[in-house]
Amino acid sequence: MTDDTIKERIRTFLFKHIKDNELSNDENLFASGLLNSLFAMQLVMFTEKEFQVKVENEDLDLKNFSTINAIDEFVRRKL
Amino acid sequence: MKIELTTEQLEQQEVFRVFVDKEVVPCADQFDKEERLPSELIGKIAENGFLAATIPESNGGKGMDMVTHGLLCEEFGSGSASVLSLFTVHGMLAQAILQWGSPEQRSHLLPQLASGKKIGAFGLTEPDIGSDAKSVQTTAKLDGASYVLNGTKKWISCGQIADIFLIIAQCEGKPTAFLVEKDCPGLTIKPITGLLGFKAAMLAELSIEECSIPQENLVGRIGFGFSHVAGTALDYGRYCVAAGSVGLARACLEACLSYTSERQQFGSLLKGHQLIQQMLTNMIAGIQAARLLYFQAGYLKDTLDPESITASAIAKYFASTMAVKAASDAVQIHGANGCSDEYPVQRYYRDAKIMEIIEGSNQMQQIMISKYIGISARKKGRK
Numbered sequence: 001m002t003d004d005t006i007k008e009r010i011r012t013f014l015f016k017h018i019k020d021n022e023l024s025n026d027e028n029l030f031a032s033g034l035l036n037s038l039f040a041m042q043l044v045m046f047t048e049k050e051f052q053v054k055v056e057n058e059d060l061d062l063k064n065f066s067t068i069n070a071i072d073e074f075v076r077r078k079l
Numbered sequence: 080m081k082i083e084l085t086t087e088q089l090e091q092q093e094v095f096r097v098f099v100d101k102e103v104v105p106c107a108d109q110f111d112k113e114e115r116l117p118s119e120l121i122g123k124i125a126e127n128g129f130l131a132a133t134i135p136e137s138n139g140g141k142g143m144d145m146v147t148h149g150l151l152c153e154e155f156g157s158g159s160a161s162v163l164s165l166f167t168v169h170g171m172l173a174q175a176i177l178q179w180g181s182p183e184q185r186s187h188l189l190p191q192l193a194s195g196k197k198i199g200a201f202g203l204t205e206p207d208i209g210s211d212a213k214s215v216q217t218t219a220k221l222d223g224a225s226y227v228l229n230g231t232k233k234w235i236s237c238g239q240i241a242d243i244f245l246i247i248a249q250c251e252g253k254p255t256a257f258l259v260e261k262d263c264p265g266l267t268i269k270p271i272t273g274l275l276g277f278k279a280a281m282l283a284e285l286s287i288e289e290c291s292i293p294q295e296n297l298v299g300r301i302g303f304g305f306s307h308v309a310g311t312a313l314d315y316g317r318y319c320v321a322a323g324s325v326g327l328a329r330a331c332l333e334a335c336l337s338y339t340s341e342r343q344q345f346g347s348l349l350k351g352h353q354l355i356q357q358m359l360t361n362m363i364a365g366i367q368a369a370r371l372l373y374f375q376a377g378y379l380k381d382t383l384d385p386e387s388i389t390a391s392a393i394a395k396y397f398a399s400t401m402a403v404k405a406a407s408d409a410v411q412i413h414g415a416n417g418c419s420d421e422y423p424v425q426r427y428y429r430d431a432k433i434m435e436i437i438e439g440s441n442q443m444q445q446i447m448i449s450k451y452i453g454i455s456a457r458k459k460g461r462k
Contacts, residue, residue: 013385017451036450037305037306037310038310038388038389038447038450038451040306040307040310041306041307041310041311041314041385041388042385042386042388042389043385044307045383045384045385045387045388046385048383049382049383049384049385057179057180057181057298057299057300058300060179060299060300060303060307061300
């Protein structure tokens with residue numbers, strides 16, 4: 001799976017919720033107020049289902065999910 | 080699109096229905112009056128594997144799919160909302176451990192929860208903290224290899240019978256989840272009685288004074304106790320309440336169909352009067368709509384879809400609101416009889432109201448649902 005493919009799939013999911021094509025790969029999803037704690041859970045479920053990885057309790061770190069780049073890096077570490 | 084239960088799901092539904100009709104329905108009013116669930120009933124529930132429902136087979140559970148689990152909640156909800164609450168809070172703890180527990184917590188606790196050897200409960204609400212749950216005042220401080228907890232938890236369903244609690248406390252100033260055993264020194268469990276509904280749910284207030292628990296009892300990580308650990312538990316709880324509310328409304332409908340088929344006024348059976356038919360029709364339509372919502376939420380859960388969280392909130396909101404209306408109309412149809420403890424509809428009415436409050440009040444569900452939609456709306460408006 002290429003870097004771009006993972007990021008594109010993350011972006012497609014995020015777009016369903018924030019409808020923003022201009023979201024940059026480095027934009028902090030939580031700090032910018034775009035997303036809330038409910039979405040944090042949805043993001044975990046998306047990551048697990050879409051990339052077939054298990055988000056363990058030691059992975060509970062907002063840094064892993066704060067930006068498209070961070071999610072991409074997290075997924076690649078888990079794959 | 081095909082919306083149809085599988086043969087296995089229909090068979091399981093029949094198993095649940097037979098058990099509830101035999102073990103719960105005949106005694107539900109008595110449980111309500113005595114404000115307790117007999118240990119014999121809990122033992123039978125455990126023996127039948129119902130407490131093992133959604134726990135994976137690899138952890139000693141039944142590995143039940145969520146739609147089937149919804150059917151279980153609907154059937155038990157039709158018999159007694161208080162009994163339903165056992166499934167709700169026990170399962171909430173199990174789900175939190177399953178999702179966020181350490182491998183040791185999973186391997187040690189889940190089999191005991193599945194067998195009913197341990198009953199679990201969920202400790203989030205406090206005397207001064209309800210919907211603003213992130214602001215719990217209970218504290219946890221690391222002291223050597225232990226966490227020391229202090230605070231008070233209130234309105235804890237099954238708190239009188241639980242062996243282990245999932246307690247949300249502030250640790251390093253952030254909401255964090257911990258497991259606290261009932262025999263932990265410093266934990267005092269005080270029964271709460273005199274409630275409007277869920278009278279047999281054996282609620283308790285937990286006084287936590289210098290409770291020292293092993294460091295290993297931390298669930299998840301510090302700061303994720305509300306958003307993720309309690310979030311997982313509450314999501315599961317909302318699904319149970321949604322399905323249970325359908326069961327409660329169904330019990331209202333069945334009571335009304337029976338009553339209106341026997342009682343005559345103005346020379347004809349009640350069911351022949353159009354305004355009665357209107358109320359019955361509203362119940363039928365509401366039940367079917369709410370059932371489809373929880374089926375959808377269950378299906379999304381089974382397919383691990385992120386939309387399942389919102390779907391459960393919508394199902395809980397709609398189903399509990401519908402159940403209150405159904406129960407109110409059921410009392411109305413029964414007239415003075417409906418206000419008497421000779422008929423169960425007064426219990427349904429009292430219990431239905433609680434469905435609108437537990438596992439996140441319906442106002443919190445509305446906020447959650449509107450925010451979910453609102454995120455899209457706000458971003459659409461951005462230049």
